[in-house]
Amino acid sequence: MTAVDTAPADGRTGEAMLVAEDVTMRFGGLTAVDSVNFRVNRGEIMGLIGPNGAGKTTFFNCLTGLYLPTSGRVVFDGAVLPPKPRKVVLAGMARTFQNIRLFGNMTALENVMVGRYCRTSAGPFTSIIRGPKFRREEAATRQRAQELLDFVGLGHTTDSLARNLPYGDQRRLEIARALATDPKLLLLDEPTAGMNPQETRQAEELIFKIRDLGLAIVVIEHDMRFIFTLCDRVLCLVQGKALIEGTPAEVQSDPRVIEAYIGTGPDDASELEKELES
Ligand SMILES: Nc1ncnc2c1ncn2[C@@H]1O[C@H](COP(=O)(O)OP(=O)(O)OP(=O)(O)O)[C@@H](O)[C@H]1O
Ligand SMILES: [Mg+2]
Secondary structure: OOEOOOOOOOOOOOOEEEEEEEEEEEEOOEEEEEEEEEEEEOOOEEEEEOOOOOOHHHHHHHHOOOOOOOEEEEEEOOEEOOOOHHHHHHHOEEEOOOOOOOOOOOEHHHHHHHHHHHHOOOOHHHHHHOOHHHHHHHHHHHHHHHHHHHHOOOHHHOOOEHHHOOHHHHHHHHHHHHHOOOOOEEEEEOOOOOOOHHHHHHHHHHHHHHHHOOOEEEEEOOOHHHHHHHOOEEEEEEOOEEEEEEOHHHHHOOHHHHHHHHOOOHHHHHHHHHHHHO
């Protein structure tokens, strides 16, 4: 990775952890992400909102090495990220997916252990021989995975198959697996999708707890109340472009956001305003 200077050009203070510069992603004739600039500071919870198809997940994929942006670059911790998901994880970025991607036939504990293997040293040879070093490392991995299950509130699910867990628990298990990679930055793509209000509140508490560990977090969500409660700053994407970035209060009160998000009808807009006020 190439070291680069990421001093903020706009005079904002705070130490930048992730800086996306003019990131564009095209699929054939479709520009899914269009010259987006984005910055996440240490210890910050950053929200990413926008209507369906706005380019949020595509942007996440550019940030996390799944896609090589058509143009622009992503700088993480002072170095340009290579478009290789494994290297991105090793650099300290972890994510969850909009469509849950767990190993359904493995237990909750094993799923978290998988996340941990990127930080262990056992190669194929030591894994076959299973000597004392391998066994020590495996025991430590198991213990850390259980601690993480406890941390996300899934301590009771150790031996449950992932596919048998309720939906909300599967989302939390994905977060535990992401945390097992020891990230500095965690990216969550719709972590409360399909959750009931109580599970959503638990997810909110969990994200605050993760931030209190010193991690920065980027979260995509359609649940506005969740986003505006949780985030220090929010970026709204519309048709691949950054519409506005600001504090929850700034974004929430911008009429363009309401219009872009739920349509142009004044009745629709007042419904959303009512929901946000309640
Ligand atoms: N791999 C791909 N190939 C072609 N087009 C794609 C690809 N991935 C996404 N798109 C298109 O890019 C646009 C942005 O999609 P994306 O999934 O990033 O939106 P989103 O903001 O995450 O939407 P949602 O809120 O529904 O999850 C859409 O028009 C989508 O059809
Ligand atoms: Mg998406």
